[in-house]
Amino acid sequence: MINEQLAEISNLALVVTIVLYVLALIGFGADLASSSQRRSDARLAAQEHQGEGRTLQTATVAADGGGAVAGGGAAIAVDGGGAPPADAPGHGPGTGTSGAVAPARPASGGMSAQRFAFLLTAAATVLHVVGVLTRALATQRVPWANMYEFATTSSAAVMLAFLVFSIKRVELRALGSFVVGPVLLVLLLAQTFWIVPAANLTPSLQNSHWIYIHIGVAIIATSLSILGAVVAGMQLLQARHERALAELTSAGQEHPEHWGRFGHVLDRLPTSTVLEALSFRIHSVAFVCWTFTLIFGAIWAREAWGRFWGWDPKEVWTFIIWVIYASYLHARATGGFRGNRAAGLALAGFVAVVFNYTIVNTVINGLHSYSGL
Amino acid sequence: MTEERTSTSADAGAAAESSAWSSKPEVDRKRPRSAPSLGLRGTLLFLWRQLTSMQTALILLMLLAIAAVPGSLYPQRSVNPTLTEQFLEENGRWGEILDTLGFFDVFSSTWFSAIYLLLFISLIGCIVPRVGVHLRQLRARPPRTPSRLTRFTGYTRIELGRSGDRGADAPTVADDLIERARRSLRRSRYRTEIREEKGARSVSAERGLLRESGNLTFHIALVGVLICIAGGQLTSYRGQITVIEGDGFANSLTQYDSFESGAWFDETEMPDFRFTLEDFRATYVQPGEGGSVGEPRSFEADVEVSTPGQAQLSKTVQVNKPLHVKGASMYLLGNGYAPAVTVTDPEGNVVAEGPVITVPMGDTGYTSQLVIKAPDARPEQTAVVGFFLPTGTIDEQGPHSLYPDSLDPQLAVTVHQGDLGMDSGIPQNAYEVDLSTLTPVVEEDGAPVLVRLYPGQEFALPDGTTLSFDGLRRYAAFDIAHNPFEHWILLSALVAVGGLILSLFVPRRRVWVRVRETADGTVLEVAGLARSDDPALEDDVRALASSLTEAQDGTSDDPHDPDQERPARATQHSSEGSAQ
Numbered sequence: 001m002i003n004e005q006l007a008e009i010s011n012l013a014l015v016v017t018i019v020l021y022v023l024a025l026i027g028f029g030a031d032l033a034s035s036s037q038r039r040s041d042a043r044l045a046a047q048e049h050q051g052e053g054r055t056l057q058t059a060t061v062a063a064d065g066g067g068a069v070a071g072g073g074a075a076i077a078v079d080g081g082g083a084p085p086a087d088a089p090g091h092g093p094g095t096g097t098s099g100a101v102a103p104a105r106p107a108s109g110g111m112s113a114q115r116f117a118f119l120l121t122a123a124a125t126v127l128h129v130v131g132v133l134t135r136a137l138a139t140q141r142v143p144w145a146n147m148y149e150f151a152t153t154s155s156a157a158v159m160l161a162f163l164v165f166s167i168k169r170v171e172l173r174a175l176g177s178f179v180v181g182p183v184l185l186v187l188l189l190a191q192t193f194w195i196v197p198a199a200n201l202t203p204s205l206q207n208s209h210w211i212y213i214h215i216g217v218a219i220i221a222t223s224l225s226i227l228g229a230v231v232a233g234m235q236l237l238q239a240r241h242e243r244a245l246a247e248l249t250s251a252g253q254e255h256p257e258h259w260g261r262f263g264h265v266l267d268r269l270p271t272s273t274v275l276e277a278l279s280f281r282i283h284s285v286a287f288v289c290w291t292f293t294l295i296f297g298a299i300w301a302r303e304a305w306g307r308f309w310g311w312d313p314k315e316v317w318t319f320i321i322w323v324i325y326a327s328y329l330h331a332r333a334t335g336g337f338r339g340n341r342a343a344g345l346a347l348a349g350f351v352a353v354v355f356n357y358t359i360v361n362t363v364i365n366g367l368h369s370y371s372g373l
Numbered sequence: 374m375t376e377e378r379t380s381t382s383a384d385a386g387a388a389a390e391s392s393a394w395s396s397k398p399e400v401d402r403k404r405p406r407s408a409p410s411l412g413l414r415g416t417l418l419f420l421w422r423q424l425t426s427m428q429t430a431l432i433l434l435m436l437l438a439i440a441a442v443p444g445s446l447y448p449q450r451s452v453n454p455t456l457t458e459q460f461l462e463e464n465g466r467w468g469e470i471l472d473t474l475g476f477f478d479v480f481s482s483t484w485f486s487a488i489y490l491l492l493f494i495s496l497i498g499c500i501v502p503r504v505g506v507h508l509r510q511l512r513a514r515p516p517r518t519p520s521r522l523t524r525f526t527g528y529t530r531i532e533l534g535r536s537g538d539r540g541a542d543a544p545t546v547a548d549d550l551i552e553r554a555r556r557s558l559r560r561s562r563y564r565t566e567i568r569e570e571k572g573a574r575s576v577s578a579e580r581g582l583l584r585e586s587g588n589l590t591f592h593i594a595l596v597g598v599l600i601c602i603a604g605g606q607l608t609s610y611r612g613q614i615t616v617i618e619g620d621g622f623a624n625s626l627t628q629y630d631s632f633e634s635g636a637w638f639d640e641t642e643m644p645d646f647r648f649t650l651e652d653f654r655a656t657y658v659q660p661g662e663g664g665s666v667g668e669p670r671s672f673e674a675d676v677e678v679s680t681p682g683q684a685q686l687s688k689t690v691q692v693n694k695p696l697h698v699k700g701a702s703m704y705l706l707g708n709g710y711a712p713a714v715t716v717t718d719p720e721g722n723v724v725a726e727g728p729v730i731t732v733p734m735g736d737t738g739y740t741s742q743l744v745i746k747a748p749d750a751r752p753e754q755t756a757v758v759g760f761f762l763p764t765g766t767i768d769e770q771g772p773h774s775l776y777p778d779s780l781d782p783q784l785a786v787t788v789h790q791g792d793l794g795m796d797s798g799i800p801q802n803a804y805e806v807d808l809s810t811l812t813p814v815v816e817e818d819g820a821p822v823l824v825r826l827y828p829g830q831e832f833a834l835p836d837g838t839t840l841s842f843d844g845l846r847r848y849a850a851f852d853i854a855h856n857p858f859e860h861w862i863l864l865s866a867l868v869a870v871g872g873l874i875l876s877l878f879v880p881r882r883r884v885w886v887r888v889r890e891t892a893d894g895t896v897l898e899v900a901g902l903a904r905s906d907d908p909a910l911e912d913d914v915r916a917l918a919s920s921l922t923e924a925q926d927g928t929s930d931d932p933h934d935p936d937q938e939r940p941a942r943a944t945q946h947s948s949e950g951s952a953q
């Protein structure tokens with residue numbers, strides 16, 4: 001039986017979540033803008049310090065530890081802007097939320113835009129999870145039986161993963177807009193186009209523990225693909241940016257500028273090498289998850305339809321996703337394809353994930369007709 | 374094979390090289406592209422090398438992904454033959470062209486097959502030499518310590534002062550360090566080897582060979598999956614049956630509505646089992662419940678199964694809960710209504726009697742098509758055509774059903790007479806009839822007689838034909854299938870993932886510790902080489918270095934002056950971690 005009241009609460013929670021994400025996104029945006037502002041102020045200051053030179057240049061990873069006797073130098077390049085570590089734990093609770101749209105520069109003792117956005121994001125994520133859980137309670141089943149639920153649940157997973165990563169690694173918080181943005185988009189799509197009333201399961205989804213296993217793993221795989229695509233995309237941008245800066249430097253510019261404000265944002269992010277390594281880590285876990293999705297899906301198909309594989313459109317596209325990610329992994333091991341081209345394949349894999357989720361569910365007609373639309 | 378040799382011999386200076394395989398394409402490129410002077414053998418060898426190169430594998434993989442796309446965009450004959458025919462009709466010439474190109478049978482088309490077969494040949498050509506190389510590597514000792522360690526990851530050099538006077542034959546600090554390094558590395562599951570060098574000793578350690586084992590296992594298991602799938606194709610069978618409540622089924626070829634099997638399928642191996650369908654139940658969303666009204670909630674088929682040598686069993690078959698008997702599985706895939714109708718011809722003979730299977734048209738209300746053919750009717754052959762409606766209504770849309778459950782069951786049919794064409798020898802679909810050769814029975818005003826019948830009623834047409842609706846039963850449609858290779862496919866797939874996990878997450882690396890006695894004391898050098906993505910290596914190497922020297926401080930019987938003796942200490946790691 002459906003508990004309509006809980007279903008209402010779930011809806012409400014998700015709507016409020018959307019609002020909070022919008023605010024968080026504004027916060028992250030303000031942070032990026034202000035940091036690039038700080039950055040260029042700092043640059044100007046540095047330019048005045050003729051001769052002292054490259055104090056603010058982005059540190060790069062020392063590729064081989066450079067025979068350093070005392071060299072612990074191979075660290076991720078962080079915050080070249082020399083901004084105070086606004087997120088330091090000891091930075092006291094913010095003095096009120098008066099700066100809803102955060103001031104460009106943290107007033108001393110106030111809350112930085114990033115910290116504000118991060119807290120909002122954390123709160124929104126909690127509410128997001130509450131929305132998903134109440135939906136599950138209202139229907140007394142897993143919250144992933146139709147497109148709407150799959151979208152809300154997997155975007156919650158993305159946010160949880162992001163929080164887990166960035167609670168410890170503060171520098172990753174700068175990626176906030178690039179994670180909250182897509183998640184917000186997914187939630188908006190879900191809330192406007194895919195929303196369906198809370199309902200019981202159709203018979204094809206009943207009586208099977210594979211709904212927990214297969215779809216559960218698929219949600220993890222999808223979330224990782226989203227995260228992976230964000231990182232791979234940033235990697236491509238960063239690589240271009242770095243190349244342009246290097247060219248400008250070799251052309252004799254002492255303080256090269258490229259892509260204006262956005263360039264300053266990129267300066268704050270990890271180098272393309274670091275992003276590439278992170279992208280690979282995420283994608284290798286994602287690939288394992290997709291492999292399991294495929295295998296468990298086949299087992300379920302055999303229990304439900306009497307054959308483990310039938311080239312149903314959903315099966316075809318999951319196969320395509322799997323093959324694209326396999327070629328991504330191969331590309332990384334093949335000379336001439338490493339780096340940018342491999343990242344391109346990772347993004348192609350993500351496009352296939354999106355296609356599999358949107359077009360295959362709604363336009364192409366197959367056995368997997370659980371979109372609920 | 375070439376690539377492995379290249380990479381191992383390049384090892385000494387391979388600091389920048391992360392993967393053994395990455396060197397291959399560069400080697401390829403240096404080789405002249407065309408090799409006409411090599412003769413036939415040489416050319417074949419050249420082609421073989423090309424086929425088994427990583428680049429080719431990569432391109433074939435990408436092609437495979439692209440080639441699969443049309444398989445989801447165009448209807449596939451093997452998946453949905455009706456849609457395919459419809460598409461062909463609607464698209465005329467364009468459809469024909471696509472058809473010739475195999476776009477409606479993508480997954481059995483020559484081009485798709487060619488891609489995956491080439492891929493797997495490439496794969497086998499790739500694995501075989503690697504297996505040999507890997508087996509040799511598993512038995513080999515860790516390689517020599519490079520003479521200059523400075524270029525390697527996490528290189529740390531620490532000078533330890535003279536540690537006072539020891540007895541002439543007491544173990545030196547150097548021996549001590551080497552032994553401790555070896556033990557520590559062993560504990561972290563490295564294979565180690567102590568090397569005596571000119572004026573120094575070193576430990577060469579290696580771990581993560583499991584990575585390559587996993588990778589090979591993964592690729593071999595993929596070949597296994599493909600072979601088992603092919604085996605399954607050849608030996609499996611699958612058939613469809615429809616059973617009305619109260620009726621039975623005995624497993625034999627003649628009982629199937631349709632049946633397909635692989636080339637090596639042996640009919641005598643079909644298991645001997647029989648069952649009766651006792652009851653079929655369906656529930657639907659009712660007004661006032663969550664969800665859209667009329668959506669199905671559950672389907673259940675109670676069957677009494679008997680297999681040779683076993684007591685009769687009562688089972689309930691549901692969606693997702695198939696019936697498994699030895700050698701076959703039975704899946705509930707469809708259901709519908711079978712109204713019992715009696716047709717009497719104008720001469721008074723009963724020409725059709727009993728439940729008729731009706732075909733649901735796919736709407737939520739379960740409007741179902743009904744066709745009864747009575748070839749024995751006189752004076753003319755008769756066909757009854759129309760609809761069975763579980764909760765019926767007739768409005769401007771014609772007869773249709775509002776709700777799938779049989780709340781207000783009724784028939785809405787017309788009666789036609791003429792030549793049913795059943796003697797022509799062309800096999801006919803029992804659920805369809807060609808009305809073009811028939812004439813409807815009409816009212817006085819010339820309009821066809823629309824018969825609307827409720828259970829228990831009888832209707833007499835103007836020409837003397839009578840119809841009666843005697844009762845209602847349900848039927849269930851099952852698929853019976855068996856694939857003897859299923860378990861092997863699953864097993865290979867799971868082995869493949871196991872291998873995959875090892876090959877992605879086991880770091881493969883080397884670590885070296887060298888200790889040299891000099892006039893001023895002992896110099897310890899530690900460095901590592903990642904042979905895969907291995908972000909932790911640097912930290913692990915430094916942790917090893919600091920744990921070695923810390924332990925040295927703790928255990929040496931003769932403390933020395935830290936200021937003077939240990940001028941340069943690499944990054945201080947608070948963790949006592951050993952190299953992982």
Ligand code: HEM
Pocket residue numbers: 325326329330333392393394425426427430492493495496497499500588592595873876877
């Ligand atoms: C059915 C086609 C294939 C699939 C689905 C496939 C899949 C994969 C996957 C998922 C990986 C990543 C695991 C890892 O990094 O160890 C991998 C690695 C690898 N594959 Fe394949 N593969 C296929 C064919 C081939 C072929 C034909 C070759 C040889 C030309 C090959 C050579 C390799 C090598 C050398 C690696 C290790 C790359 C590395 O060092 O990371 N594979 N393969």
